[in-house]
Amino acid sequence: MDALVDWLRFTQLSLLFQQEVGWLWPLCESVHFLGLCVLIGTAGFFDLRLLGFLRSVPLHAAWRLIPWAKAALFANFLTGLVFLISQPDQYVRNVSMWFKLLFLLLAGVNALVFEWFYSRKLMALDPHGDPPLAAKAIGAVSLVSWFAVMYFGRMIPYLVPDPVSGV
Amino acid sequence: MSEFLLRLQDSALAQWVGGAETLLAYPTILTLHTLGLSIVVGTCIVMDLRLLGIPRGVPLAALQRAPLLIWTAFAVNAITGVLLFLPSAEQKAFQTVFHVKLACIALALIVYVRIRRLVFRNAATLSAPVPSEARVLAVVSLLLWTGATVAGRLMAYIL
Numbered sequence: 001m002d003a004l005v006d007w008l009r010f011t012q013l014s015l016l017f018q019q020e021v022g023w024l025w026p027l028c029e030s031v032h033f034l035g036l037c038v039l040i041g042t043a044g045f046f047d048l049r050l051l052g053f054l055r056s057v058p059l060h061a062a063w064r065l066i067p068w069a070k071a072a073l074f075a076n077f078l079t080g081l082v083f084l085i086s087q088p089d090q091y092v093r094n095v096s097m098w099f100k101l102l103f104l105l106l107a108g109v110n111a112l113v114f115e116w117f118y119s120r121k122l123m124a125l126d127p128h129g130d131p132p133l134a135a136k137a138i139g140a141v142s143l144v145s146w147f148a149v150m151y152f153g154r155m156i157p158y159l160v161p162d163p164v165s166g167v
Numbered sequence: 168m169s170e171f172l173l174r175l176q177d178s179a180l181a182q183w184v185g186g187a188e189t190l191l192a193y194p195t196i197l198t199l200h201t202l203g204l205s206i207v208v209g210t211c212i213v214m215d216l217r218l219l220g221i222p223r224g225v226p227l228a229a230l231q232r233a234p235l236l237i238w239t240a241f242a243v244n245a246i247t248g249v250l251l252f253l254p255s256a257e258q259k260a261f262q263t264v265f266h267v268k269l270a271c272i273a274l275a276l277i278v279y280v281r282i283r284r285l286v287f288r289n290a291a292t293l294s295a296p297v298p299s300e301a302r303v304l305a306v307v308s309l310l311l312w313t314g315a316t317v318a319g320r321l322m323a324y325i326l
Contacts, residue, residue, distance in 0.1 A: 034316055037208040056228055062222070062225065064225075065213065154198040
């Protein structure tokens with residue numbers, strides 16, 4: 001891990017980001033925070049529908065919010081990469097970062113399973129109906145894991161490991 | 168004013184928030200502030216998008232209970248916001264970007280209340296086409312929440 005940090009830290013891209021950190025970080029952080037708002041708002045709305053709330057909303061209409069969630073996730077992935085590449089030592093050995101990635105993986109796999117194997121079946125059901133238990137489970141896992149991603153993400157700066165000796 | 172702020176800053180509560188050697192103090196309060204922000208701004212964004220006609224087929228009436236979510240999360244953020252303010256009251260009280268953030272929030276809430284009155288007042292307004300004033304306000308709301316979020320983030324940079 002330390003070797004990875006040391007390699008990443010001295011790549012051309014990392015050095016460039018470090019040089020431009022003064023405006024690049026505030027900009028990327030702002031985008032990252034706006035992205036998380038859009039993601040929670042839109043994915044959260046769909047998750048609530050999966051859980052059986054908001055039944056006046058047809059399932060396929062709630063599904064139309066998902067491209068917004070995907071766009072927001074993509075923006076946050078890119079801005080997150082900027083943070084990681086410019087300050088790898090803050091993240092790679094950070095326990096909060098690993099928990100964040102774990103829940104990100106869970107949220108992602110959960111969403112892919114839904115989209116690939118389940119969404120078509122669900123959309124064929126009564127658009128105003130109470131979703132089956134499997135759909136509710138997917139909605140619940142999604143909500144919990146996105147909030148966990150935010151929780152552990154926000155905790156990262158408070159769990160930064162001590163600098164590697166010799167830096 | 169300054170004396171009052173310094174007294175706030177020296178209070179036992181402020182000392183605990185800013186100085187306690189526990190993740191439950193400043194880091195957890197800040198994290199709650201972030202979760203609350205995502206709910207307030209995220210829900211307002213969905214409402215504004217719907218007013219602009221973007222998720223077609225979502226009935227306006229579905230957002231009838233959004234105020235419960237928004238005001239609960241807002242209350243969390245008002246409380247955590249005051250707590251986060253305390254340890255550096257003297258500095259933040261005179262920080263321009265913080266004033267910008269507060270102004271954006273105040274205006275966004277006024278816009279939000281106006282939208283609720285215009286569109287969500289009763290069954291008739293809910294089933295009528297969205298008035299153009301509400302669509303303009305939805306755009307203003309998106310801009311103001313963006314401003315509040317960005318200004319909040321910049322508080323760590325523009326001291």
